[in-house]
Amino acid sequence: MTQQLDRDVDTTRHSETRRPGVRVTAGTVRRRRLVALLLVVLPLAWAGERAVSGGTGLVNWNGLRLLDDLLATALSPALAPEFLRVVLDGAVVTVAFAAVGTFGALLIGAVGGLVLSDVAWSHRPPALVRLARLLLRGLLVAARSIHELVWALLLVSVLGLDPLVGVLAIAIPFGAQTAKVFGETLDGVPEGPLQALRSSGARTVPAMAYALLPGAVPLLLSYSFYRFECAIRSAVLLGVVGLGGLGQELVVSLQSRNWDEVWTLVAAVLLVSAVVDLWSTRVRADMAVVSCADWSPGQEGAPQARRGERSRLARWSVLVGVAGLAAAWFASGVSLAGLTSERTRELTGRLVTDLWPPQLPLGGWAALIDSVADTIAMALLAMAIAVLVTLLVGPWATRARTGPAGGTRGLRRLLDTLAWLGARLLLLVLRSVPPTVWAIVALLALFPGILPGALALGLYTGGILGRLVAEAWESIDTRARDALLHSGVSRPVTAVAAVTPPSAHHLLTYTLYRFEICVRDTAVVGVVGAAGLGRLLAENLAVFRFPVVTTILIASFGVSLATELLGRRLRHAIRA
């Protein structure tokens, strides 16, 4: 899901350097504009064409009635006490999975981050360690390129419907991501104090604890809370596999068409997400890192703790977090016994032998390539929808900042605030309802294919992109705008001249960035039957055709890697 939000803190560092010997002329600009236009128009046209030429009809007119039923019950959600009890249990399970999963991810991240950081080895790791690091790096890249949901599907075939699956499916990919971020955070702490301590003869462990932890802890804690926020979304999503929690109840209610229950469950999901979102945002703001945008490209440099003051809220949050974790451990009913049992060992052995050698799916190369193309088309269309959502909702979700002429007052101000709240709430709804649920709803009205998947993924990604972009817009430097206003330029012209370019830049960077994640997320909507590699994977897993599963995993990995490299290249290009 959003675990990639934070990946490339490093790509922004060389943004200032201008390539020597390259002169930007009017011709270069014109050529770049043409290339950019083609890069947007051609893929979108191709994806659109692919989505509508499925052969079957697009809109399922019979299904529209169902959609109508769904909307009709919006104001009369199921509130029977016994059902509310089910909802409460589901919420507890979801939060418990998220909490224990995050804890696992932090453990993996702490160990992996230490091994991956250069500073822990004084920049000169021994040859054996270097080899181990290379292996670990590859393993982590692979681990995080596989979506949580796919991890869950794979783990279910080994462990069965064990709560441990829910925890591990979150802990493994999140841990891989956390290890990378922790390693970079440790390397980002100024190294002078560490060198000073070591040169006065302090042992390695205390020297690192003294010199690195005080600077790194606020960032590490912020990141941990941010991970928990993401884990909640993933935990809801994992319900689809049948592991319990709000997600499972949602899917069951949707499929049995108990629309009133759907609304109650959606409200519960929103409530849980909103509470955790708010908590995490407050803690991060209080401690160091103002928004999750700090973990994304588009901001200058690596995140640095801004405030050294220890926040009381952060302290309490850590205490509550530890106590909550213990409670979550019991509530989730996780036991590690499943990991070592005879049956697991046997099934793992069988799975490993079954997975290799890889085999092509039914239909051979053509079917595989078709699925890859569907995946890419779906991601492209989803991104277009997400950008549309952002353009429509984003400006309202951006809190206006007062200019030199003074802020607005009275009723106008109240209306502005209401619009802001509404827009933020809409974005929260879009991103909190899992894309699987959006997909199931979309599949009521549309025939299976690229379009419902793209729609579901687009709405969901729009919720995330809209928030990221709005937060980035709020942080835009107002000095250029103020200078224009001071020199007597009218407000509309100022907006176009001074506000649009940086806004467009933020939108572009985040769009490219989310696109890479979107490609990975296609697995999610595929699993419920939309299209693409995810659907192929779910179909083959259902009939235990494991050699094909391997092929599909390799193909997904290839697609993810290719988009990531392309995205990096493009992000670099738009900075030049």
Place this chain on the structure above:
Amino acid sequence: MTSASAVVRLRGVGRRFAGHDAVLDLDLSVQPGERVALLGPSGAGKSTLLAMLNGSLPATSGTVEVLGADVGALNPARLRTLQRRIGLVSQRLDLIDQVRVLHNVNAGRLGRWPTWRALASLVVARPDGEVQEALDRVGLGWAAYERTERLSGGERQRVAIARLLVQRPELVLADEPVSSLDPGRAAEILGLLRAAAQGSAFVVSLHQPELARQHCTRAVGLLDGCLAFDVPVAELDDVRLAELYALT
């Protein structure tokens, strides 16, 4: 004093960085109680020399003997034991900004503590007699619980000296400790450093010859990694300085 008890003895010491000699074939010894000023233009090899004296930078040729041990021949554990007896202050001070002053002072004796105690001291620590005395000596008796990043530049400098005091070093090395300070402040800090090095040896790199004359007993000039002169401060005259800084 016999040369056997020399605090520092360098024989033919050199340090090469990627084809360039930062220090070349240097012979130097420092006796207990001596205060040596290292003079020379930027890039003359002063910092490289100090880093080699501390053992944090290995020499590429020759032998570095500090406090009776051949630095190049020590294993990491032995080197650490030696480094605990050498105090080093750099121009950057290298304080940990986010913690309270007393932790930064404690950092000076981290090497003496077992690991568990060092780790515990990060969580629960109060200024004991030694820390309080060190802070009193540098005029920061009130500041033990202050957050380090809140202190002024001069106060931070004093914290670094308090850290040095609790380390109780037998050799004090200071790399341009006063180059960013005004003359009054510089004299004060050098006085404190000198007091911290009381009874042991003191090697300090400086840019101001007057400070060398006031606070040191001996002046060593470095030029392009080689010894330009090595004289008692009384003989530090303008001709030598002009040669060193190429002022002619």
